[in-house]
Amino acid sequence: MTTEQAPSSGISRRRLLGSAGAAGAAGLVAGGAAGAYASEATRDAPAPLSSLGATAVPFHGRRQPGITTPLQAHGHLLAFDLAPGANRKAAAALLRRWSRTAKELMAGEAPPDDTGIALDAGPSSLTVTFGFGRTFFGKAGVEDQRPEALAPLPDFVSDALDPKRSNGDLWIQIAADDALVAFHALRALQREAADTARLRWQMNGFNRSPGATGRPMTTRNLMGQIDGTNNPKPADDDFERRIFVPERGEPAWMAGGSYAVVRRIRMLLDSWDHLSLERQEKVVGRRKSDGAPLSGGTETTPVQLDKVDKNGALAIAGAAHVRVAAPASNQGAAMLRRPFSYHDGFRDDGAPDAGLLFIAWQADPMKGFVPVQRKLDLGDDLSRFLRHEASALFAVPPGCAPGEYVGQALLEG
Ligand SMILES: C=CC1=C(C)c2cc3[nH]c(cc4nc(cc5[nH]c(cc1n2)c(C)c5CCC(=O)O)C(CCC(=O)O)=C4C)c(C)c3C=C
Numbered sequence: 001m002t003t004e005q006a007p008s009s010g011i012s013r014r015r016l017l018g019s020a021g022a023a024g025a026a027g028l029v030a031g032g033a034a035g036a037y038a039s040e041a042t043r044d045a046p047a048p049l050s051s052l053g054a055t056a057v058p059f060h061g062r063r064q065p066g067i068t069t070p071l072q073a074h075g076h077l078l079a080f081d082l083a084p085g086a087n088r089k090a091a092a093a094l095l096r097r098w099s100r101t102a103k104e105l106m107a108g109e110a111p112p113d114d115t116g117i118a119l120d121a122g123p124s125s126l127t128v129t130f131g132f133g134r135t136f137f138g139k140a141g142v143e144d145q146r147p148e149a150l151a152p153l154p155d156f157v158s159d160a161l162d163p164k165r166s167n168g169d170l171w172i173q174i175a176a177d178d179a180l181v182a183f184h185a186l187r188a189l190q191r192e193a194a195d196t197a198r199l200r201w202q203m204n205g206f207n208r209s210p211g212a213t214g215r216p217m218t219t220r221n222l223m224g225q226i227d228g229t230n231n232p233k234p235a236d237d238d239f240e241r242r243i244f245v246p247e248r249g250e251p252a253w254m255a256g257g258s259y260a261v262v263r264r265i266r267m268l269l270d271s272w273d274h275l276s277l278e279r280q281e282k283v284v285g286r287r288k289s290d291g292a293p294l295s296g297g298t299e300t301t302p303v304q305l306d307k308v309d310k311n312g313a314l315a316i317a318g319a320a321h322v323r324v325a326a327p328a329s330n331q332g333a334a335m336l337r338r339p340f341s342y343h344d345g346f347r348d349d350g351a352p353d354a355g356l357l358f359i360a361w362q363a364d365p366m367k368g369f370v371p372v373q374r375k376l377d378l379g380d381d382l383s384r385f386l387r388h389e390a391s392a393l394f395a396v397p398p399g400c401a402p403g404e405y406v407g408q409a410l411l412e413g
């Protein structure tokens with residue numbers, strides 16, 4: 001992952017707290033000299049933010065934030081449909097509003113008419129990422145600009161998709177290390193959709209909070225596995241080529257952008273939890289405790305798919321998830337997986353409605369998600385414990401420069 005995050009120098013949202021917040025703080029300590037001193041201190045010199053709160057990710061840049069940004073603890077995925085009659089001009093105005101607000105919120109600044117939900121907090125690594133779904137282009141009158149890569153994903157045998165929670169004209173991924181900061185952004189952006197776009201679906205997810213483990217670690221999913229180890233790394237020679245559309249790519253407005261495949265994948269946790277540890281590890285091909293491949297070594301040791309044990313059996317079984325999903329088994333197909341776990345209570349049958357909001361980033365879904373999912377669909381031991389319940393594909397344009405908005409080259413090009 002990149003190191004694009006930096007502690008923010010600004011505490012502008014906290015300064016905006018102003019006298020109302022200070023009066024509240026004073027109320028807590030009213031009644032003596034110490035109280036007067038505390039209220040003065042609260043107004044003029046707020047305590048420094050923790051590094052978690054102070055960390056800001058830049059909104060402007062070559063890439064949109066939220067793709068190579070280290071995973072945050074809280075995520076919201078929102079899909080919108082354009083309202084009837086909303087045309088290209090209205091869509092452009094919406095993207096301009098959304099981009100301005102995203103920039104302010106990511107810097108820890110309060111937008112006009114602020115709801116106050118995130119008062120006191122710093123930017124907390126907030127990222128906001130915007131994408132366009134296949135159905136956007138016809139409605140906005142820019143059909144000729146629709147990328148070929150946005151062709152509908154093929155059907156997969158294991159699909160049990162809910163159309164109401166799939167697809168969408170516009171997509172926003174919001175993520176932050178503070179739950180209130182993330183919800184604050186969601187509320188601000190949803191209010192700004194106003195009459196131009198209506199919410200189609202929303203999914204809420206989470207990851208480990210920074211600082212929860214003794215040292216920084218790859219996150220775990222709800223099956224208890226360390227998940228994300230063998231992701232392409234920004235330092236890899238072919239990282240840019242695999243994840244981002246090349247500068248001379250087609251269509252021109254997508255150069256430097258990426259494609260996000262979003263799948264809501266429910267885990268059959270009751271069945272999974274009944275498997276022995278040995279069986280669980282065989283299904284994945286890695287140790288549960290530390291994520292080390294069953295072919296030996298530690299978490300980061302390269303997987304040896306041809307390694308055999310003393311009995312001549314493959315160390316990583318033929319249908320183990322890491323074998324079937326590996327680039328070596330899929331003519332080099334690779335994607336950057338950047339998921340959130342989710343838990344939406346319990347189903348009528350008593351099973352947890354929980355799993356993974358799987359988000360895969362790639363330069364071309366036909367060279368990333370599609371071939372790998374086809375292979376998994378046919379013979380992956382892990383798939384027996386998964387249900388793909390919703391699916392979407394979005395074109396995520398490159399980042400924008402100060403004064404511009406995301407998608408400007410599409411909507412004004
Ligand atoms: C189509 C792509 C993939 C889907 C869908 C998918 C679902 C899924 N995966 C896990 C858990 C793990 N996946 C791991 C590795 C891994 N998974 C994919 C692809 C999909 N996974 C790839 C390309 C890889 C890397 C393979 C390799 O090159 O070694 C792992 C191992 C640790 C890691 O490398 O991240 C785990 C664990 C779940 C739970 C899941 C659906 C809910």
Ligand SMILES: [Fe+2]
Nearest residue numbers: 321322325337
């Ligand atoms: Fe996987």
